[in-house]
Amino acid sequence: MSGPVGHSGAEPTAGVPGGRAPFLIEGRGLRRVFSTGGVDTVALASVDLAIRPGEMLAIIGPSGSGKSTLMALLGCLDRPTGGTYLLEGRDVTHLSDDDLSAVRNKTIGFVFQSFHLLPRSTARENVELPLIYAGVPRRERRERSKALLESVGLGHRLDHRPNQMSGGENQRVAIARALVNDPGLILADEPTGNLDSRSGTEILGLFTRLNRERGVSVILVTHDPRVAEQCDRVIEIFDGLVVRDSRKGDAPSRGGAA
């Protein structure tokens, strides 16, 4: 289970045995209202969404459009006020906090704009973090983190701390961490936002490679059109609603086919 990026994409996406669930993500009427001091703010009005395993798509929209809220819902960091959310065919709408933690641990890998690595931990320790909460024994953790860091080209940075590495390297550590539990879905929130264009291109290339070679679904939340161009599908959010859902070329390009 070392699962480096170069691994063949023959493995089916976890939790989708024999097409029982045709969709990786299925959201019906997702709604999220924030109440502060008696004032209700509608962040997501009603979003219907279906994403197949193996898709690489971008969610775009201006700030305040609700895309961050949608990303939090899709990432099981938050629960919708209304509607239903099925992840890998399982209704996760009303799961408890602890169950959501387990879902995030096993099925979702996060990549954030500002990397969100533990500053005092080495690259390797950062990559091992999800494995600790998955209860993986220390030796196996060491092996898997090393293999993954090597596969993202950081074999020489195992014991470096975030402040000893460049932004691009930090983001690659974050991607290795996102992949370490072999999740079916990578959720990336502005992953190139804090990077120079060269590093940004590299990171995007890495996502594309992961998607093509491992069949892992990638959702990029961005407002950068160049990032969106890399994706097979672009969903545009505005005022808490999906206003455009477009596919490139013979879409859905690789949906569920991997």
Add this chain to the structure above:
Amino acid sequence: MNLLESIRVAFDALTHNKMRTGLTMLGIIIGVFAVISLVSLGHGAQAYVAEKFASLGSNLLLVTPGKRETKGIGGGPVIGAQNAHKITMEDSAAIRRRLPSVAGASPIVFGLGLIKYENRSRNTMVVGTNEEFPDVRNLRPQIGSFFGADDVDAARRVVAIGTLLQEELFRDENPLGQWIEVLGTPFRVIAVMEHRGQSLGLDLDDLVFIPVSTARKLFNADGLTEIIVQARSEAEVDAAVAEVTALLKDRHGGIEDVTVVTQTQMLDTLSTILDVLTVTLAGIAAISLIVGGIGIMNIMLVSVRERTREIGIRKAVGARGRDILAQFLVESVVLSVVGGAIGVLLAFMTQVAASLVLPGLPILITPWAVLLSVTFSAAIGVFFGVYPARRASRLDPILALRTE
């Protein structure tokens, strides 16, 4: 996350900010140090008292006038017992003559008086007693000889003095045969008692002994302060108590108006007092432990706030509430237990050092004090760590991630 992992993470976090960790621990270190040191001091005092009592021999009884419900130590009649029957020379003589389990009895009259020799003087305690006193109290003359029965019968003005008085009044002179004034009356020095030092707050070297008959005249006392009775053996102490009580009741017209206290009872009473003292001291020291615990809570709250983003990251990658709770709880427990261990070590080292400087200092490290304070400090870590840890575990991951 298992416990070992949590402990490793806790040590990691604690070593990162050494200054803060050290200062927080200091509160616990001082608390534990104070508890152990004070409890040990109390126990040392108890051991010291017990040892002193043992050196007196454990077959002594003390008869004092007045009936007291609570057993106590000390000589004089308590307030409110003034109307009670006096105990007399005849009582003492009867105890001595008639009771089979009694080996000796010394009537005692205490008084304070100015002792004068030439131009030197000293205020000290005057003990009027009889010829049996050296045997009963196991206190013998170093030079000369104690007064005899004839001196008591004739109420002679002879005196045996303690070593301190000998030094103070006579310096290098031989005191035997010299005349000293006790409350203005001349007495001939016939003995110097052996050096005994402090015993239960009374300096045995700072006493003068005169015949009890002489003392009664001198102090104008018709009764006795007390009678010290010596049982034949330790086994016969209880029999002696019963016999003395019955005899004196009979002699005092059927009223039980004296108190007979055994040495064991006196020791018990003292022990009880010292116990209370020890517990009180430990209680006061425990307050500093609680203050130390509040320090831990304070620092943990700051730490949770500072590491909000870390908590967010951990939750995002799959940490459950209880993982975060455990992480912070372990951190505060490690803080308090390590602090407690250092406190124990420090208390131990201090006592070793103290015993090197002052040999024979009655301090004992008591295992229960060590156990109690370490357990207590761990409990403090848990108690004061729960609230910050709960706060950490309940953080909303999205908000936590957004925190800079």
